Amino acid sequence: MGPTIKLSSGYEMPQVGFGLWKVDSATAADTVYNAIKTGYRLFDGACDYGNEKQCGEGISRAIAEGLVTRSELFITSKLWPVFSDSDKVEPACRRSLSDWGLEYFDLYLIHFPGALKYVDPAVRYPPGWFHDGQSAIVRSQTPLHVTWGAMEGLVGKGLARSIGVSNFQAQLVYDLLRYATVPPAALQIEHHPYLVQKELLALAKAEGIAVTAYSSFGPASFLEFKFKHAEAMVPLMQDELIVGIAAKHGKKPSQVLLRWATQRGLAVIPKTSRVGVMAENLDVTGFDLEQDEIDQITAKDAGIRFNQPSNYFSTDKMWIFG
Numbered sequence: 001m002g003p004t005i006k007l008s009s010g011y012e013m014p015q016v017g018f019g020l021w022k023v024d025s026a027t028a029a030d031t032v033y034n035a036i037k038t039g040y041r042l043f044d045g046a047c048d049y050g051n052e053k054q055c056g057e058g059i060s061r062a063i064a065e066g067l068v069t070r071s072e073l074f075i076t077s078k079l080w081p082v083f084s085d086s087d088k089v090e091p092a093c094r095r096s097l098s099d100w101g102l103e104y105f106d107l108y109l110i111h112f113p114g115a116l117k118y119v120d121p122a123v124r125y126p127p128g129w130f131h132d133g134q135s136a137i138v139r140s141q142t143p144l145h146v147t148w149g150a151m152e153g154l155v156g157k158g159l160a161r162s163i164g165v166s167n168f169q170a171q172l173v174y175d176l177l178r179y180a181t182v183p184p185a186a187l188q189i190e191h192h193p194y195l196v197q198k199e200l201l202a203l204a205k206a207e208g209i210a211v212t213a214y215s216s217f218g219p220a221s222f223l224e225f226k227f228k229h230a231e232a233m234v235p236l237m238q239d240e241l242i243v244g245i246a247a248k249h250g251k252k253p254s255q256v257l258l259r260w261a262t263q264r265g266l267a268v269i270p271k272t273s274r275v276g277v278m279a280e281n282l283d284v285t286g287f288d289l290e291q292d293e294i295d296q297i298t299a300k301d302a303g304i305r306f307n308q309p310s311n312y313f314s315t316d317k318m319w320i321f322g
């Protein structure tokens, strides 16, 4: 196994994992199986990705063939906002576990802050953002401390070994730390040279919360949505600075982007559908950038966030990062 990060829960989390968002359910089983063959041990899933069952099939196949054991894997899933009410958290976690064919998650995260009104899985699963499946955003009145209490219950029952949050900013992390009896072990956030979030990283470090960077390649992941602000940016893998640093180290620009994060202590979870690219995305801890190179990449920070929920809506209806 490659390098790991020790979580406040006491468990070790692989520093490089595999992202499962937008992995087509038709190919997800093979993708996960091939990623395990390549050497990945951490898989970052979520109810919302709509492929947990197929990802679980890939894992079962790899285990059945003796490629890996359950205890060597680190599986993450995430609680969707419609399951934030106290009595909905455990059933949502159990549904995801059942889809994966697992008895426990290594890490279970609150996917987004901002509780939404419950949608029965029998009506629609995954439920998505809209209460009516069309356009209605309907909030739940459940406050975060109630949801977090239920998340802690998952640890008590052995359904999740570690719990954490995603897409939270400093204010909510401070709130959570006031009452958590199980502190958040991990924080998963959008992080790339166009969105560094330096202060949030400093807070996480000070509080012993491991940070996982998502969308490490910046706009690349959002071009398929035709986001104007993603199309308008220089692709990070073609950026002059990144390309120059990559050439100097005999690495790919993608590897420099991932090493910039891992060398600063973050975990990364790149996604690729291409088997040929899996190995290079995993090989991002075995070389070192110069401090000056790290600083120059960090200085590209432009505060540009691509994964705003409102970007996926036809009109503005929710402003999580407002």
Ligand SMILES: NC(=O)c1ccc[n+]([C@@H]2O[C@H](COP(=O)([O-])OP(=O)(O)OC[C@H]3O[C@@H](n4cnc5c(N)ncnc54)[C@H](OP(=O)(O)O)[C@@H]3O)[C@@H](O)[C@H]2O)c1
Binding pocket: 018, 019, 020, 021, 022, 044, 045, 111, 166, 167, 188, 189, 213, 214, 215, 216, 217, 218, 220, 221, 237, 254, 255, 269, 270, 271, 272, 273, 274, 277, 280, 281, 307
């Ligand atoms: N918590 C959250 O709200 C949240 C939000 C977003 C993402 N995530 C997690 O983070 C993971 C990673 O983020 P992401 O999927 O948004 O984006 P990403 O890993 O930054 O980028 C994926 C995109 O880059 C391409 N790509 C991958 N490796 C490449 C390489 N070596 N060279 C060139 N292009 C490459 C992929 O295309 P190909 O597939 O064609 O290679 C895909 O278009 C997700 O899968 C998910 O697990 C979490």
